[in-house]
Amino acid sequence: MLYMEFIFLLLVLYTGSRYGGIGLGVVSGIGLVIEVFIFKMPPTSPPVTVMLIILAVVTCASILEAAGGLKYMLQVAERLLRKNPKRVTIIAPLVTYSMTFLLGTGHAVYSIMPIIGDVALKNGIRPERPMAAASVASQIAITASPISAAVVYYLAELSNINHNITLLSILMVTVPATLFGTVLMSLYSLRRGKELDQDPGYQERLQDPVLRERIETTTATSLNEQLPASAKNSVLLFILSILVIVLVAMFPEVRQIGDAKPINMATVIQMMMLCFGGIIMLVAKVEPKKVPEGVVFKSGMVAAIAIFGIAWMSDTYFQYAMPQFRSGIIDMVNAYPWTFALALFVVSVVVNSQAVVAKMMLPVGLALGLEPALLIGLMPALYGYFFIPNYPSDIATVNFDITGTTKIGKWYFNHSFMAPGLVGVIGGSCMGYILGQMVIG
Numbered sequence: 162m163l164y165m166e167f168i169f170l171l172l173v174l175y176t177g178s179r180y181g182g183i184g185l186g187v188v189s190g191i192g193l194v195i196e197v198f199i200f201k202m203p204p205t206s207p208p209v210t211v212m213l214i215i216l217a218v219v220t221c222a223s224i225l226e227a228a229g230g231l232k233y234m235l236q237v238a239e240r241l242l243r244k245n246p247k248r249v250t251i252i253a254p255l256v257t258y259s260m261t262f263l264l265g266t267g268h269a270v271y272s273i274m275p276i277i278g279d280v281a282l283k284n285g286i287r288p289e290r291p292m293a294a295a296s297v298a299s300q301i302a303i304t305a306s307p308i309s310a311a312v313v314y315y316l317a318e319l320s321n322i323n324h325n326i327t328l329l330s331i332l333m334v335t336v337p338a339t340l341f342g343t344v345l346m347s348l349y350s351l352r353r354g355k356e357l358d359q360d361p362g363y364q365e366r367l368q369d370p371v372l373r374e375r376i377e378t379t380t381a382t383s384l385n386e387q388l389p390a391s392a393k394n395s396v397l398l399f400i401l402s403i404l405v406i407v408l409v410a411m412f413p414e415v416r417q418i419g420d421a422k423p424i425n426m427a428t429v430i431q432m433m434m435l436c437f438g439g440i441i442m443l444v445a446k447v448e449p450k451k452v453p454e455g456v457v458f459k460s461g462m463v464a465a466i467a468i469f470g471i472a473w474m475s476d477t478y479f480q481y482a483m484p485q486f487r488s489g490i491i492d493m494v495n496a497y498p499w500t501f502a503l504a505l506f507v508v509s510v511v512v513n514s515q516a517v518v519a520k521m522m523l524p525v526g527l528a529l530g531l532e533p534a535l536l537i538g539l540m541p542a543l544y545g546y547f548f549i550p551n552y553p554s555d556i557a558t559v560n561f562d563i564t565g566t567t568k569i570g571k572w573y574f575n576h577s578f579m580a581p582g583l584v585g586v587i588g589g590s591c592m593g594y595i596l597g598q599m600v601i602g
Contacts, residue, residue: 169192170478174192174512185467185470185512186466186467186469192474196477202477203477203481205480208473211519211520212469214310215465217430218434219457220434221438221441222269222457224442225395225396227455228391228395232392233393233396234260234263235383242280246284249277250281251344251348252291253295254294254346257273257298262305262306268553269457270299274295282376288567289567292558293567293581294346294585300515300544300546301339302339303543303544304543305332307328307410308406309515310519311516311518311540314520318524319331319533320426326537328407328426333596333600334601337596338541339541339593342589354566357566372563398444402433406429406430406433409433467514468514468516468517472520475517475520476521476524479525480524501535503542506544508545509542510545513552515543532601534602538593538597544586545586548579550578555578558577
């Protein structure tokens with residue numbers, strides 16, 4: 162019966178993934194009700210901590226966007242790309258990686274994609290090379306960001322088990338591991354695909370005079386927009402908020418209030434994000450009504466609702482089934498640690514959110530008795546949703562490439578993001594496993 166119920170869980174996740182976003186969350190609500198009232202599974206608690214982290218970070222990042230901070234970051238990134246156009250395949254993924262690292266979300270990179278494509282095309286470089294790698298890098302960086310929901314959730318859960326695990330110790334594993342994976346896939350991308358003058362698909366596009374004129378004359382740029390000084394100031398304040406969080410993590414005595422237990426870092430991050438969101442709003446004189454209109458706010462709220470349903474439904478099943486699954490799975494994972502990475506990856510392919518995968522699978526790993534060093538080292542495997550090309554950043558990247566070289570293939574799975582995604586995640590996970598044993602183990 163447990164296996165049938167697991168198949169039901171996968172079916173609900175698949176059905177929800179066909180709708181995506183909020184649809185994924187509410188369809189999971191249907192599955193949760195069936196689990197509880199039909200299959201008689203005791204419901205677990207809803208994922209309040211993860212949702213509050215997302216709400217706090219998204220609120221601050223949305224205020225930053227309304228203040229013009231994201232446009233300022235975009236202009237800085239574009240100047241860097243245009244100063245080094247021949248190295249765009251290496252630099253572009255590092256640019257999107259850095260944006261996600263700072264913001265804790267990969268949904269802020271859409272505006273840089275047309276610029277990456279423009280820089281590549283104007284220098285005779287196949288746009289697929291930097292664009293596909295940049296899209297993948299923007300998601301790989303989630304597990305390296307000190308304010309991402311996935312990292313903070315790992316910190317909140319693992320620090321309760323081992324007090325020596327801190328935000329810094331997690332980042333000492335995930336940052337170099339994901340950077341290694343990003344650089345590896347960028348190097349792989351340098352020569353992938355045919356050169357533009359030898360690509361039959363691109364040459365066929367050039368036969369259309371309207372499309373040819375668009376390709377040859379259109380220039381995507383953000384440098385012609387004059388931004389107020391408050392845009393730069395808002396970015397500096399946002400970076401300061403991250404530095405404050407890291408400093409508080411480094412000095413636990415700051416979190417000691419009276420004789421009570423030190424405030425956990427998940428709570429600290431929520432407080433700091435709300436605080437600095439307020440500071441940015443006051444300093445940059447942001448109109449509150451503009452905040453919900455941005456891309457970051459809308460995508461963040463959708464993510465919170467999706468996590469609400471998916472994580473609650475999945476956690477209810479795994480808590481119910483774990484006593485019976487435990488012994489067989491423990492033997493397999495102890496003998497072959499990479500199998501847990503494969504489990505993370507497969508779940509991510511279905512649910513399209515690293516925070517959700519963390520909420521679903523970290524309790525499973527802990528229940529199996531897996532060491533924190535292994536769980537942290539395999540965090541790059543939380544990203545597997547490039548496998549099926551339906552994630553918004555990937556779809557947007559395909560649409561932004563006017564040359565048609567970044568594409569979803571005829572057979573659906575032979576798309577532009579598959580190879581760099583596999584190289585980045587496998588490379589990052591292998592490096593993470595090694596670093597986890599060195600830093601945590």
